[in-house]
Amino acid sequence: MEGQLFTFVKGGPIHWSCMVGKIKERLGNNLPVDVVALLDLNRHIHEGILVAKDAEAISSEDARAIITARRKALEGEAAKMNNDLFRLIETKYQIRVF
Numbered sequence: 844m845e846g847q848l849f850t851f852v853k854g855g856p857i858h859w860s861c862m863v864g865k866i867k868e869r870l871g872n873n874l875p876v877d878v879v880a881l882l883d884l885n886r887h888i889h890e891g892i893l894v895a896k897d898a899e900a901i902s903s904e905d906a907r908a909i910i911t912a913r914r915k916a917l918e919g920e921a922a923k924m925n926n927d928l929f930r931l932i933e934t935k936y937q938i939r940v941f
């Protein structure tokens with residue numbers, strides 16, 4: 844799952860691991876605990892989107908409608924979480940990652 848995990852930043856889609864690498868490049872390998880906490884929750888949200896996509900592919904129409912609605916909600920949360928994460932890094936650590 845980790846390999847196909849990706850997210851969206853200002854420049855467009857990016858692998859999750861590449862985004863974390865970019866953050867470490869700017870903030871240092873030993874990330875602050877608050878950044879780690881946000882990244883951890885954010886990764887779960889992004890993994891949930893993949894779980895939903897897999898479930899949509901094998902579900903019946905009625906179940907699929909339910910899952911699709913949850914996936915779209917998660918995609919909204921993922922976008923908000925990315926914004927909040929990069930805003931915190933910028934305001935608290937004065938570092939612009941992207």
Ligand SMILES: [Zn+2]
Binds near residue numbers: 857858861
């Ligand atoms: Zn990559």
